[in-house]
Amino acid sequence: MSTQGEDTVERRAVMNRLCNSLEPRVMDDNMLKLAVGEQGPQEEAGQLAKQEGVLFKDVLSLQLDFQNILRIDNLWQFESLRKLQLDNNIIERIEGLENLTHLVWLDLSFNNIEAIEGLDSLVNLEDLSLFNNRISKIDSLDALVKLQVLSLGNNLIGNMMNIIYLRRFKDLRALSLSGNPIAEAEDYKMFIWAYLPDLVYLDSRRIDDHMKALAAMKHQYGIDELKHREALMQAQLEEEQALRQQLQEHKAAFVEGLDGSFLFDSMYAEDVEGNKLAFLHGVGELLEAYKNKFVVICLNIFEYGLKQQEKRKVELDTFNECVQEAIQESQQQGKDWIAKFEEKHLMSLTAIRDESDLASMELRITEYNKDITELFDLLMTLEMQLIEQLEETINMFERNIVDLVGTFIENVQSLLAQCRDLENHHHEKVLEIAINTLEKMAKGELDEDLPDGVRALFVDKDTLVNAVGASHDIHLLKIDNREDELVTRVNSWCTRLVDQIHKDEVMRNRKRVKEINQYVEHMQSELDNLDCGDILD
Structure with a gap:
């Protein structure tokens, strides 16, 4: 599980000193080769791998922290990557991750990211850290259906309604939001315990079952109303999905639109004269x-x-x-x-x-x-x-x-x-x-x-x-x-x-x-x- 210790300030200070002493960098082949070589085995097998060259497509883990990286790039070859560490850089946007479909663990903490984006292809991601950035809204995580751990502490999230968005992640068990404006709200913990009932850890502390039950009682009316709306939305989604599936079946049979008056109506849709003639008696x-x-x-x-x-x-x-x-x-x-x-x-x-x-x-x-x-x-x-x-x-x-x-x-x-x-x-x-x-x-x-x-x-x-x-x-x-x-x-x-x-x-x-x-x-x-x-x- 991704957590952030009490040394946050010290780490941020170290990163700032590093950033001030280095020019911003872009991820290129030389940086990636060096990182892969340094993180590979150092024994005889490792030396042989260095001589023969390591294929990026076979690399499972990549560590690129404290590199003063400004932009994520050139990762398309790491198609088997499961763990990527990009913390303590100066990254401003989440991008360049489209081909990392096997990624399970991603650390983008201590950067300058303002919006959650560029994660749509990471369907296998389970652990995501965006700790200590400049994010003000929790969104654009829909594709992360396997998400279990989410660290968003030390950001700029101020609206408690962001918590409602997280209800869709049924496997989410650990959430970090300390250091955000919402964490200062009087009802912060009770609200989260009530509206995210499957959560086990909040801000690195295990949630007490008794407190979770009290929170559910306190917010019962709001939760019941929300569940009702969610049920309606789910029914609508299922209906739309059924219609799409049905349309696909009709298209596969080459007869879509022939189960009603669609073809007939289309004949008159652009027929100006025909619509005028309809006024004639008979x-x-x-x-x-x-x-x-x-x-x-x-x-x-x-x-x-x-x-x-x-x-x-x-x-x-x-x-x-x-x-x-x-x-x-x-x-x-x-x-x-x-x-x-x-x-x-x-x-x-x-x-x-x-x-x-x-x-x-x-x-x-x-x-x-x-x-x-x-x-x-x-x-x-x-x-x-x-x-x-x-x-x-x-x-x-x-x-x-x-x-x-x-x-x-x-x-x-x-x-x-x-x-x-x-x-x-x-x-x-x-x-x-x-x-x-x-x-x-x-x-x-x-x-x-x-x-x-x-x-x-x-x-x-x-x-x-x-x-x-x-x-x-x-x-x-x-x-x-x-x-x-x-x-x-x-x-x-x-x-x-x-x-x-x-x-x-x-x-x-x-x-x-x-x-x-x-x-x-x-x-x-x-x-x-x-x-x-x-x-x-």
């Missing part, structure tokens, strides 16, 4: 009937799409199971052959070592070479058989998935054609009503009072027909675009899936052949070394 009822039929077809597409997605998923799952079963069976056969070979291998090497006659030894070595070659041939034959089996399985899957996608597209296009038929029928009816209205206006027989914008369409027949036609074109374009989008996406998905499967199989085969060659070469090397040694003897 068009409103016609539009309502049109919408109901259109939405029913969209729902049919939606439900059909979900069912087809489930079929594609079952097909893919079955394919993956078949592939894994074939690979495991082949691997087991290979392991069995290797086990038999290695059993014989030990006896053969022992027999060669014990052989005193050179001619007999050479004969045994020749036999052993044959065994190695035979094993290689067996393993490669097994791999070739697997390749043929998987190729047949992949080709069958490809045919099935292409057929499923083709059937899906064909049926969706058929249903969307029904939408176009509805649109064509609606267009004819609207045009008929519009022309009748124009004729009535020309005869002075129109009883209804139309808005000026609508009357402007009835200048002459050409203007009217063009307006109705423009509305019709917009509707058809929306349907066409949705169809094109669906077809393009599902075809792209199918192509990417099949290409990736072929690519994965090529990579698997290359890896397996490499494994076989490396194993056989190792066996051959053992024999060659033994042979050379015997010859030298």
Whole structure:
């Protein structure tokens, strides 16, 4: 657990003297290499590591305190780092930590940091010290879901509501806030004990269970109200998450937005003329009937799409199971052959070592070479058989998935054609009503009072027909675009899936052949070394 002792003032004085005597520094490769070298092992292994060079990506702990560092930089190579010590510098911003995703412990105490930031990628951080900085607000820690220890003493935090923010960290057990303005509040400890009930240590002192219970009683009303708000917020978050998950499922089926009137509404969203024509007598009822039929077809597409997605998923799952079963069976056969070979291998090497006659030894070595070659041939034959089996399985899957996608597209296009038929029928009816209205206006027989914008369409027949036609074109374009989008996406998905499967199989085969060659070469090397040694003897 990160704590700060009573020597805070003395340490700060030491740092100030150091800062005044040195120029501000930026973290560069030379500084990092020096730090890694100094902190590495000093015995023979350490000296060898220094000669060969230490890879930054393998370093687990890095200490860079009292270096007069102004800016965090050049840490991107330390991808395995778990502990980073940057205390007692003059750092002003938390930055440059994006690649340190394995970091568990971070010390940024005794710096000049004014805001908590730049920690979003540190999802494994458990211990964070920002003691003795210039921070006035506790925020931007949301990604630190594993946070257990937080040291924020000697900062400028003055609002007690900052404590409420910390309730989201369910694993937080130790908190340091002494030396902040809020620590001077009369109710400071009782408030924290009440609102952070899982806390075990506050300002380096263990919290008494009895005092925690008293604090909970004192603030019961506020806590109950807060819990109610938190429950509402949690329910809202869960609902939003469920909606996002649902949308992703609909997108995976390529039918998002087709479970209601979204497509129909989009047809009229930018249709100025169509919205004007809706004022004509009879068009409103016609539009309502049109919408109901259109939405029913969209729902049919939606439900059909979900069912087809489930079929594609079952097909893919079955394919993956078949592939894994074939690979495991082949691997087991290979392991069995290797086990038999290695059993014989030990006896053969022992027999060669014990052989005193050179001619007999050479004969045994020749036999052993044959065994190695035979094993290689067996393993490669097994791999070739697997390749043929998987190729047949992949080709069958490809045919099935292409057929499923083709059937899906064909049926969706058929249903969307029904939408176009509805649109064509609606267009004819609207045009008929519009022309009748124009004729009535020309005869002075129109009883209804139309808005000026609508009357402007009835200048002459050409203007009217063009307006109705423009509305019709917009509707058809929306349907066409949705169809094109669906077809393009599902075809792209199918192509990417099949290409990736072929690519994965090529990579698997290359890896397996490499494994076989490396194993056989190792066996051959053992024999060659033994042979050379015997010859030298």
